[in-house]
Amino acid sequence: MTDTATLLEVKQITKRFPGVIALDDVSLSIEAGKVTALIGENGAGKSTLMKILSGVYPDFEGEIHYKGEPVRFTGPKDAQQQGVVIIHQELNLIPYLTITENIFLGRELVTQYGTMDKSRMRKKTQEILDRLKLKVNPESQVFKLKVGQQQIVEIAKALLSDAELIIMDEPTSAITGSEVEVLFDIIADLKAQNKAIVYVSHKLDELFRIADNYVVLRDGKSIESGEMAGMTQDKLISKMVGRKIEVMRKMADRGACEPLLEVKNLNLKSRAKAGNVLHDVSFNIGRGEIVGLFGLMGAGRTELLESIFGLHPAHTSGQVLIDGQQVCCDSPSRAIAAGLALVPEDRKKDGLVLGLDVKNNISLTTLEQMENLGTLSDSKECDLADHYIGELRIKTPSKSQKAQNLSGGNQQKIVLAKWLATRPKLMLLDEPTRGIDINAKTEIYKLIIRLANDGLGILVVSSELPEILALSDRILVMTEGRINGEFSASEATEDGILKAAIGATHTAVGGQWSAVGGQTP
């Protein structure tokens, strides 16, 4: 083993965003020649920390010591030049350029005449690819490579810049088993070259294979760090979640209710690759029932909601029934007519027309009811807007304020309002409280519960376990496109749900666990 000198030390970093503290007094140290696993739930602050380490956020409180010296990276380029490189989950390669061109992008070698020195760049690329045992032609275009190979090209990019600290964000989320093995071999080599690696992953079993140290983040705080040896999955999970449900008290369980939505054998073919995104998903939701849907990133939660809502008609198969009637969900307008409403995950991208005002956003789904003799009635629109601004307590200077000028919580309430205006029977809520402050969150929780009490069926997707636990009468857990566990409100625990999400299967009846292995892709 090489020396265990500390390469980078984070000292009491705090990072605030308007209304949220993303990192709260976080400290940790990263050693050269070691793999440090960065662990935490969604929203624990991992990505903020990575962005600070890689120079994306130059603005924070606290200090970073790098090679013993205090540093403050002014931007990603600065961090890169000093040897800190991040490999993002979504790869940042330019698809129609070759491997060589990608690796040397922005730092091309030139000849003495000022033209590009292609042969030298190609030779250098070849050397690095050999080191990484990637047997492809440096002149092949990147989009022709497999995802795993593209990832190796990213690593090659990092090696070219003589990176000393390589941050890998969910590197195995998109690659297959054999590619994972290749990646792990490379990581072992990098370790041997005394490089430090920060490895972020939800897949705990991987971490146990390659990580030397761990750092657990929770709610923006660094909870614990130490050596991986001697830890168990259960201990790690309890450190990740280890908190009381403080957001709100659990509602009284509602009794059995008549089924409202039935989903039978829903499959969704993947557009990008062979295989399915959703595999034979079946479940029911009752009238007045709140069902929580939990899953880690990439489990297929959003795709499930979108398929039910008719957004992928050409790739979906299976049945969706509402009130026992089969719904032909091949377009959002049909889904809306059948009584469905979808509050999307990204309200700015899919939820709102930011340039339109509050009133026009709320009436967008029900404009045909806003007409008098074929022309839009301003008074009807105003009535509708006033009604929901009052009912949902939307805080806006006026109903003619553009949606883009409101806070996240109020924007989300506008999205909810426009869907409530359609008088839906079932609401599909995708991360309904993402990025909004705690007060607005609580209000939205109360609203959801009130709607359920009024008889609406509600499916809530959330990556926040406390939210799921606080709201749901029943919890479904998804892993890799399948429903991998079902919990009643009384038997649900954070540990149990997280285990099911990571890949262990859970049977609702016996509450027993089966082994993690043998996952069919």
Added chain:
Amino acid sequence: MPQNIQPIAGEKSAADGRPSGADGRSLALQNRFPIARFQSLIALFLLCLALSILSDKFLTFSNLWNVMRQISVNICISVGMTLIVLTAGIDLSVGSVLALCGAITAGLLKNGIEIPSLNLFIGFTLLGATLVGAVTGSALGAFNGWAITRFSVPPFVATLAMLTVARGLTMLWTGGFPISGLGETFQFIGTGWFLAIPVPVWISIVVVAFAVFLTEKTRIGRYIYAIGGNESASRLSGIHVSRVKIIVYTIAGALAAVGGIMVTSRLDSAQPNAGISYELDSIAAVVIGGTSLSGGRGSILGTVQGAIIIGVLNNGLVLLNVSPFWQQVVKGLVILLAVIIDKANAKNE
């Protein structure tokens, strides 16, 4: 408490209830009287002022009506263009469609259709011929919309193709020669007067009124803004995005036909190369009028102002004896300036 409400940070100031009255009022005032909406009017006023000082011919009735008559065609086309640009699209084919529709109307009016094999001759009345011209424009527009929505062809490419196709069809229909001598009744459309106002101006007033009504008062108008502002949110809201787009391209095609009939009537002749580069003047009017090329933001009346500015500028440069080469340079710079100012405004919003 912060005085101005900022995005996101607004949550804090509004946390304990409605924000103070002062905030609400100042915002409402800003929304009601945006300087941006008036700057093109101010520019137009200054332009007219300068021209009336520099040239004694500018501020005469005959000249002003002449300008208005010329502008009418661009206004008709640009209204359709505005609707398309509001959906974040573009239509490069308007000039060719204008030429084809004008030629078809002229040809039918003058020669009718002869089918020798059936020993059949179909003559067309004025109404019939113009109607066929308008229907042709609508059909070509609908085809644009269909290609764009059905096959996800970018509007730029689909309408570029139509530009070539419609020009080719015009050449086929006319054989490359003008169709002239269409009769006095037909000339009335382009050169006549009604209630002391030129007929083309009446036509453009009707077109503008229709489009303002459409955008401000109808569902489809709202959908146009919504789609341009956020297509994905619009689709999720149950809006039939494709249908709305096809309707919009159809309207634009029909308005290009109206423009074609006006041009043909004014010249008493359908020129096979009529309308070349009209799409550029029309896009310029839309842009100078403050409509964002990325969609969702803008207005019909803004475009009308834009078209008038271009028309007055053209007229003024001619009156001042500026060489045609310099005219183009000036026009180009004005367009660039307008967009730069518009960008700056958007940033301040």
